[in-house]
Amino acid sequence: MLRFPDEEIHSDMNQPASPSLFQFVLYMADNCLVLGHRLGEWCGHGPVLEQDIAMTNISLDLIGQARLYYQYAAELEGKGRTEDDLAYLRSEREYTNALLVELPNGDFAHTIARQFLFDAWHLPFLKTMLSSPDPGLADIAGKAVKEVTYHLKWSREWVLRLGDGTEESQLRMQVALDEAWMYRLELLMPAPFEQWLIDAGVIAGPDEIREEWERTITDTIREATLVLPEDPAVQTGGKTGIHTEHLGHMLADLQYMQRAYPGLEW
Amino acid sequence: MNTSTTDIASVWTLLETVVDPEIPVLTVADLGIIRDVHLTEGGVEVVITPTYSGCPAMHMIEVQIMAALKEAGFEDVKIKTVLSPAWTTDWITEEGMAKLEKFGIAPPRKNQEVPNCPQCGSPHTKLLSQFGSTACKSLWQCQECKEPFDHFKCH
Numbered sequence: 001m002l003r004f005p006d007e008e009i010h011s012d013m014n015q016p017a018s019p020s021l022f023q024f025v026l027y028m029a030d031n032c033l034v035l036g037h038r039l040g041e042w043c044g045h046g047p048v049l050e051q052d053i054a055m056t057n058i059s060l061d062l063i064g065q066a067r068l069y070y071q072y073a074a075e076l077e078g079k080g081r082t083e084d085d086l087a088y089l090r091s092e093r094e095y096t097n098a099l100l101v102e103l104p105n106g107d108f109a110h111t112i113a114r115q116f117l118f119d120a121w122h123l124p125f126l127k128t129m130l131s132s133p134d135p136g137l138a139d140i141a142g143k144a145v146k147e148v149t150y151h152l153k154w155s156r157e158w159v160l161r162l163g164d165g166t167e168e169s170q171l172r173m174q175v176a177l178d179e180a181w182m183y184r185l186e187l188l189m190p191a192p193f194e195q196w197l198i199d200a201g202v203i204a205g206p207d208e209i210r211e212e213w214e215r216t217i218t219d220t221i222r223e224a225t226l227v228l229p230e231d232p233a234v235q236t237g238g239k240t241g242i243h244t245e246h247l248g249h250m251l252a253d254l255q256y257m258q259r260a261y262p263g264l265e266w
Numbered sequence: 267m268n269t270s271t272t273d274i275a276s277v278w279t280l281l282e283t284v285v286d287p288e289i290p291v292l293t294v295a296d297l298g299i300i301r302d303v304h305l306t307e308g309g310v311e312v313v314i315t316p317t318y319s320g321c322p323a324m325h326m327i328e329v330q331i332m333a334a335l336k337e338a339g340f341e342d343v344k345i346k347t348v349l350s351p352a353w354t355t356d357w358i359t360e361e362g363m364a365k366l367e368k369f370g371i372a373p374p375r376k377n378q379e380v381p382n383c384p385q386c387g388s389p390h391t392k393l394l395s396q397f398g399s400t401a402c403k404s405l406w407q408c409q410e411c412k413e414p415f416d417h418f419k420c421h
Contacts (some may be wrong), residue, residue: 007330050394050395050397050405053395053397053398053399054395054396055400057398058397060318060320060321061319061320061401062320064316064318064319064320064321068319068349090352117323135350139349139350139352140349141354142349142351143316143318143319143349143352143353144319146421147318147319147401150396150419151397154396213301257329
């Protein structure tokens with residue numbers, strides 16, 4: 001049986017539940033739900049029908065993945081909270097998603113920049129998660145890695161198309177990339193709960209994916225005839241619950257029904 | 267006494283009648299999402315695996331399986347969802363592949379990146395979008411007969 005350095009034994013379920021594992025699973029869930037919700041905001045507003053459908057398809061994948069993580073987190077916690085409680089009844093400070101995914105949609109280029117920088121981390125990370133000794137993580141990675149492969153393909157192609165497109169599309173793609181740039185690194189900076197799991201060999205550390213991540217980003221930007229942003233600023237905080245002003249507004253929308261009508265079911 | 271094998275066989279037969287709500291030519295058995303069927307004390311447990319994580323049809327499929335088995339007289343029906351091994355289009359039966367093609371959806375053929383047009387059979391087809399009307403499909407157009415069509419993605 002897998003052991004964690006910070007493990008606690010639940011009296012009722014003879015199985016180890018690590019607070020760090022629980023927090024990490026929630027972090028993955030929050031990333032997926034918040035980005036999935038953002039993409040869902042495009043529903044009916046996409047620039048063309050095919051891309052409206054693409055964004056909502058990716059949204060659906062991410063929300064599906066979020067559900068798998070929330071269900072697993074609820075099981076690890078073992079306190080009777082459900083996936084819905086975790087998604088709908090935690091406050092902004094309790095959400096630990098990376099800041100990148102909560103950034104507003106902006107124009108289509110901003111959505112693409114955010115998606116591409118997330119996918120460039122998400123796919124290589126999930127590949128490492130496939131071989132996690134924790135079966136819950138490995139199982140979810142097995143589903144998600146297939147879906148996220150399409151996401152990166154899509155977002156990368158749009159960076160290329162907009163970057164190496166018209167003068168207007170190139171300008172907008174560059175602006176969007178420059179603005180999202182300072183948020184990309186947070187994904188590779190382990191929070192304490194991640195560090196525990198890295199030390200325990202449960203998840204991969206940033207060095208295991210850094211090369212692939214960096215190559216995907218720089219090669220794509222070069223191929224798209226865009227300029228690699230030089231801004232050294234790094235913005236973090238999401239993993240410890242300190243968010244941009246945008247998340248609270250989003251959660252107010254996402255959680256409204258359960259807050260106004262507790263326990264409401266369809 | 268050999269009732270258990272008879273019962274399991276009859277459950278499989280019943281599952282042949284439960285169709286995917288979004289692609290109604292396919293049964294859940296054709297899709298390859300039924301991973302196991304076994305009898306429990308006083309009932310039956312069906313083990314299924316989702317296609318895509320966010321596929322909204324999965325819940326409907328569970329409800330339909332439950333209804334079909336209850337109607338057939340199984341009182342205690344349990345449905346268990348497993349994630350691993352992850353579902354792949356390799357599990358779609360040959361019959362399922364043929365049904366898809368007949369329905370106008372290019373089936374997911376391994377080692378065939380560019381699908382043939384399900385209408386006229388032409389190999390000259392073009393990808394319009396990696397994402398189609400459902401999570402499992404992409405959108406293509408035939409360059410010969412000009413018909414747009416769905417391709418069930420290899421997954």
